[in-house]
Amino acid sequence: MATLRFRHTPALHLFADMRNLLGVPNTLNVLTAYSLLLAGVPGLVLCLYGSRCFGVSLRWEASGWFLFYDGNVVAAFGSAYYHLKPDDDRLIWDR
Numbered sequence: 001m002a003t004l005r006f007r008h009t010p011a012l013h014l015f016a017d018m019r020n021l022l023g024v025p026n027t028l029n030v031l032t033a034y035s036l037l038l039a040g041v042p043g044l045v046l047c048l049y050g051s052r053c054f055g056v057s058l059r060w061e062a063s064g065w066f067l068f069y070d071g072n073v074v075a076a077f078g079s080a081y082y083h084l085k086p087d088d089d090r091l092i093w094d095r
Contacts, residue, residue: 006088013086026083033079040072 021027047066082094 008088008091012091013088015083015086025085029083030080033083034076036072036076036079040069040076043069044073 015026015029017028018026019028024030044066047062047069078093082090
């Protein structure tokens with residue numbers, strides 16, 4: 001499927017904190033994106049190994065939770081990728 005390229009205003013990619021710490025551009029924005037891992041990774045571990053502890057016996061229920069927590073992990077990496085070098089081409093990874 002082909003679509004027209006849509007350009008955003010450059011101000012969209014300007015953030016309040018644009019500091020470069022330890023060689024990582026927009027450091028705090030990148031680290032904030034990884035906060036999704038704090039929910040995603042433990043959730044995935046519980047989905048894979050927690051049925052013994054929490055008694056989740058319905059396979060469809062565990063599959064739904066797995067997709068939810070997997071989405072958190074994927075969103076963390078996509079958002080961090082965008083915030084390393086914010087531009088129109090990388091914006092899709094933050095959405």
